[in-house]
Amino acid sequence: MPSIRRLCAIFFRVSNFTFGGGNPTTAALQRELVEKEKWLSEQDFALCYALARVTPGTNLFAFCTAAACRMLDWRAALIVLTVASAPACFITWAVTAGFDQVSANVWVAAGIAGALASSAGVLVASFWLLVRPALTPGNRLRATVIVGISIVLSMLANLSPIPVLLISGVAGWFWKEREA
Amino acid sequence: MIRFITLYLLLLKATLTSFSGLAGLPVLRDDLVIHHHMLTDRELNQAVAIGRITPGPKGSYVMSVGYYAGGVAGGFAAWLALVTPAILIIPMLSFAGRYTKDPRVKRTLRAVVLASAGISLSATLPLGADALHSPLSWALAAISLGLLVFTKLDTTLVVLGSSLISLAAFAAGLG
Known part of the structure; x- marks a missing residue:
């Protein structure tokens, strides 16, 4: 079991300083909590991630709360929620207060351009890191079909995430996996 | 107030x-x-x-x-x-956590994670079109992807490194 201090250190670093939105941040947290530290099992990660996607509001904050609750308890969850959200929100508030100066500074723009370019790579990597564990022998077709249909529904049919997740959830319920 | x-x-x-x-x-x-x-x-x-x-x-x-x-x-x-x-997720987790041993729930959760990954990939395209506008930005994206998939390097360090390279390129008149 992690200590609350170590947990807060990871959530503080990853949640507040990763660019590109909630998805790359969640993938970075998966690397830290599931792959490196092994504090959260693959199954618990899937539970927290799936529930966070259907919780209203910011999915990332819901995920942080759920993961901390699963690893420790609800008190730790509330502390982690604060640690994972307050600094990034303060940065946003500070940037807003000085937006005209910040947006006109070419050095800041160059730094942000690099971070955003990297975030495009982080997003593709996060996709692969989420899909890779499901690509076990005998289940590749299932995983590929579910991912493919979700891409088609969200990109081409412009369906919002919730119905896409519901459809895939129903498919997952009925389409059995083969034991590895 | x-x-x-x-x-x-x-x-x-x-x-x-x-x-x-x-x-x-x-x-x-x-x-x-x-x-x-x-x-x-x-x-x-x-x-x-x-x-x-x-x-x-x-x-x-x-x-x-x-x-x-x-x-x-x-x-x-x-x-x-x-x-x-x-x-809100705390009571939801407490309720759903009771059923995670059920194989149907397990595979449903895995399917939702896969669909989320697909939805995230779809969201990458607008971000990519916005962020990838030069050979340097493409290179930074490709290097970040490689580092994250094939190494255990921290994501924050990868993004920070990319930002510093972009700054260095700008200082050298390449950006």
Whole structure:
């Protein structure tokens, strides 16, 4: 079991300083909590991630709360929620207060351009890191079909995430996996 | 105080009716710009732009909205509105956690994770079109991808390194 201090250190670093939105941040947290530290099992990660996607509001904050609750308890969850959200929100508030100066500074723009370019790579990597564990022998077709249909529904049919997740959830319920 | 509570409730309404990124934007515009005149369209656009260039979730643009609508207190109301819905997951987790041993629940959860990955990949394209506009930016994206897939290097360090390379290229007149 992690200590609350170590947990807060990871959530503080990853949640507040990763660019590109909630998805790359969640993938970075998966690397830290599931792959490196092994504090959260693959199954618990899937539970927290799936529930966070259907919780209203910011999915990332819901995920942080759920993961901390699963690893420790609800008190730790509330502390982690604060640690994972307050600094990034303060940065946003500070940037807003000085937006005209910040947006006109070419050095800041160059730094942000690099971070955003990297975030495009982080997003593709996060996709692969989420899909890779499901690509076990005998289940590749299932995983590929579910991912493919979700891409088609969200990109081409412009369906919002919730119905896409519901459809895939129903498919997952009925389409059995083969034991590895 | 009444303005603070009103702003918190209006922002909470937007966050509670949104399930991803900028989905609460129409609700915010309707409430804060059209009905309550706490915000202008220009400020709302700037808030979205700020949400893109700051770390953390895209939904953090609500912080900028709060600041524009109510100053420092508005920023605090926005933070509260952002974190309040996340607390809902604690009872949900307690309920759903009882069924995770069921094989059908397990495979349903795995399917939802796969679909989320697909949805995220779809969202990559607009970000890519916006961020990848030069050979250097393509190279930074490709290197970041390789480092994250094939090494255990920390994501924050990868993004920070990319930012520093971009700054160095700008200083050398290459950016």
